[in-house]
Amino acid sequence: MKTHSPQVIGIAVLESGGRFLVGCRGSDGPLAGYDEFPGGKCRADESPAACAVRECGEETGLAVEAVELLLRREFAYAHATVDLHFWRCRPVDTTGDAAPENGFRWVTADELATLHFPEANAPLLELLRSL
Numbered sequence: 001m002k003t004h005s006p007q008v009i010g011i012a013v014l015e016s017g018g019r020f021l022v023g024c025r026g027s028d029g030p031l032a033g034y035d036e037f038p039g040g041k042c043r044a045d046e047s048p049a050a051c052a053v054r055e056c057g058e059e060t061g062l063a064v065e066a067v068e069l070l071l072r073r074e075f076a077y078a079h080a081t082v083d084l085h086f087w088r089c090r091p092v093d094t095t096g097d098a099a100p101e102n103g104f105r106w107v108t109a110d111e112l113a114t115l116h117f118p119e120a121n122a123p124l125l126e127l128l129r130s131l
């Protein structure tokens with residue numbers, strides 16, 4: 001039987017002034033309509049931290065730097081098995097002037113708990129609640 005390696009995913013958990021950057025997945029593709037942190041598939045020879053930084057820039061227009069790995073989790077969805085690397089990131093621009101693009105928005109920790117994230121995010125959300 002042919003086995004597939006999990007897709008390695010870099011995700012940016014961007015916190016600034018007690019708020020987190022969140023978007024909504026498009027209406028086509030896997031997990032359509034779910035809330036999400038910016039992120040995506042790692043390119044060949046790209047570290048998950050570098051991927052999180054790149055995807056955040058591409059998706060939201062915000063330049064960030066990776067600070068620490070909050071959580072790594074492998075999870076089997078129907079569409080793919082993913083090896084998720086959730087990286088805590090911070091904005092490079094600390095003036096707070098940069099506005100996110102593509103529908104990404106800043107939400108409070110309380111609002112975060114009410115959103116509809118992919119199932120694999122549950123332990124990450126638990127962790128963020130305890131910080």
Ligand SMILES: Nc1nc2c([nH]c(=O)n2[C@H]2C[C@H](O)[C@@H](COP(=O)(O)OP(=O)(O)OP(=O)(O)O)O2)c(=O)[nH]1
Pocket residue numbers: 009011029030031035036037038039040041042077080082084117118119120121
């Ligand atoms: N971006 C993101 N993806 C997540 C989160 N939680 C979670 O399980 N995922 C999963 C959904 C997908 O299976 C995978 C991300 O892959 P993707 O297909 O969105 O990545 P991509 O942007 O590189 O995709 P594409 O260019 O090929 O469309 O990780 C999350 O909080 N943010």
